[in-house]
Amino acid sequence: MAVCEIWDVKGRLDHPIDYAENPEKTANPKYSKADLQAMGDVMKYATNSDKTEQQFFVTGVNCDPSTARDEMMIAKAQWNDQSEIVCYHGFQSFKAGEVTPEQAHEVGVKLAEKMWGDRFQVIVATHLNTECLHNHFVVNSVSYVDGKHYHDNKKNLRLLRKRSDELCREYSLSVIEHPSGRKKPYALYQAEKNGLPTRDTVARQAVDEAISKSFTLKDFDRQLSEMGYRINFDPNRKYWTIICKGWERPKRLYKLGEDYTNERILERIKENSYAVKFQSFSKEQPQVRVYRVRGSLKDAKKIGGLRGLYLHYCYRLGILPKKKQQNYARLHYLLKDDLMKMEAITDETRLLCRNHIDTAEQLLSYKGSLESEMQELTEQRKGLYSQSRKSVGEEKEAVKARLSEITERMKTLRKEVRLCEGIEARSDALKEKLTVIRADENEQQRKELMKHEHRRRSGRANRKDELGGI
Helix, strand or coil: CCEEEEEEEECCCCCCCCCCCCHHHHCCCCCCHHHHHHHHHHHHHHCCHHHHCCCCCEEEECCCHHHHHHHHHHHHHHCCCCCCEEEEEEEEECCCCCCCHHHHHHHHHHHHHHHHCCCCCEEEEEECCCCCCEEEEEEECECCCCCCECCCCHHHHHHHHHHHHHHHHHCCCCCCCCCCCCCCCHHHHHHHHCCCCCHHHHHHHHHHHHHHCCCCHHHHHHHHHHCCEEEECCCCCCCCEEEECCCCCCEEHHHHCHHHCHHHHHHHHHHHHHCCCCCCCCCCCCCCCCCCCCCCHHHCCCCCHHHHHHHHHHHHHCCCCCCCCCCHHHCCHHHHCCHHHHHHHHHHHHHHHHCCCCCHHHHHHHHHHHHHHHHHHHHHHHHHHHHHHHCCHHHHHHHHHHHHHHHHHHHHHHHHHHHHHHHHHHHHHHHHHHHHHHHHHHHHHHHHHHHHHHHHHHHHHCCCCCCCCC
16 A cells, blocks of 8 residues: 655755755855755755665665765756756655565665656655655656656646556555545644644544433534534435534534444434443542642732733643643634644743743844844854865864754754744734633623523522412
8 A cells, every 4th residue: 555645845945954065066056055955955854874774775766876966956957947846755655564675665666767767867765764664756856858847746646646556566565446535634634643632633522522411412412512513414414514613614524433424423322311320329539638838829929921821821722731631622612723733832832931031022032132143153154164165084074063063053043933933923812812712701601690590580489488379
C-alpha cells in the first residue's frame, strides 16, 4: 500500500541552511541565496544520514548524489531558467512491515526512472527512521534535455500514483484500490497526530455524552443543545447532520465514525433503556489532609496585563491546571475555535511568563532586543563565511562550529519573534472573546434563575394551606 504525494519547493528566507561547507556554490547570479538555500535544504533533508543509514539508500537518476545540487543548477543556467520554483519534493510511503529497505529503495528508483528518468535529474532517498519505510524524491524543476518545466498538476499526480501502483503489484505489495477521496487537511492531521483536540474529536465527545444521558431522540437533541450543538433529523435527508455555533456549515454525523451513523445512534440510545447499573451502597471516603499555611490570599499579588490574560485563557481552554480532565464538548463555542491553536497559545503564554511581560510596551521592547541580536549575529555570520573560505584545517572546523552555534541561536530568536508577533495579533481577540463569553454566561445564569424562580412559585401556588383550603 504505497501512498504518493509531491509538492513544489520555492526560495524560503525563513529556512536557511548552513553554507559553511561549500560557500562558493552560492555565487550563481541567476538565483538568489534563498533559492539555493531551499534546494539545499530539501536535499539535505532527503539525504539525511540519520534517516537513510549513512547514504546506503541514496541514488541519483541522471545525476550524482554528491554533486546533485550543482548539476541541477548547471541545467538551470544552461536553459536560462528563472522560475520561482527551484525543485519538487515528493514521497512514496509503504505499509509498515511490508517491504525491506532494499525493496523500498529499488521500487523508488524504478518509479523515478519511469516518471522522470527520460528528461529530469532526480535524487531518490529511502528513509528508515519510521515504522513505514518511505522514499523521498527531489526533482529538478527544469529538464536538462530540453529546458522545459515539470508541472505539478492533477494529471501528473494521477500518473505518479498509477505508476507507483503498477510497481507495487509487480512486487506483490498491497495497493489502495478505492481511495477515500478528499485528503485530510494538514493542520487537522498534525493536530490529531499531536493529540490535540479537533472539531471532530470534540463533536464525538459531545455526541457520546449526549447519547449516554438520553433515552429518546428528543433527549439527545436537548442534551446537544445544552452543549451548543444543533442536530438536523430531517426525514427527507439521508444523513443526519450536526452543527455548532460558529461553524460555517453542518457536518454529516456518519463522517465522525462507524458509531455515529443514523442507525447506530438509535441503537446506542435504545441500549440505555435496558441498561442496569449496579453500585455499592456506600463508598469508602478517602482521607482528606488539611494543611495550614501562613498569610492570607488577600495579600497575594494578582497577575494582570498580558500574562494574566493568557493564563486566564489557558485556564478557560483547559490547558491549566495541567492534570485537569477537560470536557471540551462543554466549552463555549468561541473557545472551541482555539482548541487546535492550544500549542501556539501555550508557547506564547510561556514566553510572557518567562520574561515577565505584562504590557504591550514591554512586549515591543523585548521583540526589539531579539531583532537587534539577530542583526548582530547576521553580521557575524557574514564575516565567518568569508573567513571560512580562507581558512583550512582546525581553524576551518572551529569556524564551522561557530557558524552552527549562530545558526541554532538564530532559529531560537526567529521563533521568539514569531511568538511576539502572535501575541500582538492575538491578545485583542482573546480579550474580546472573554468579554463575549462572560456576557453569555451571565445571561445563561439569569435564565436559570428565572426558570428556578418560576418553578418555585408554581409549586407554591398548588400547595394546600395549613387550614386545608386551596
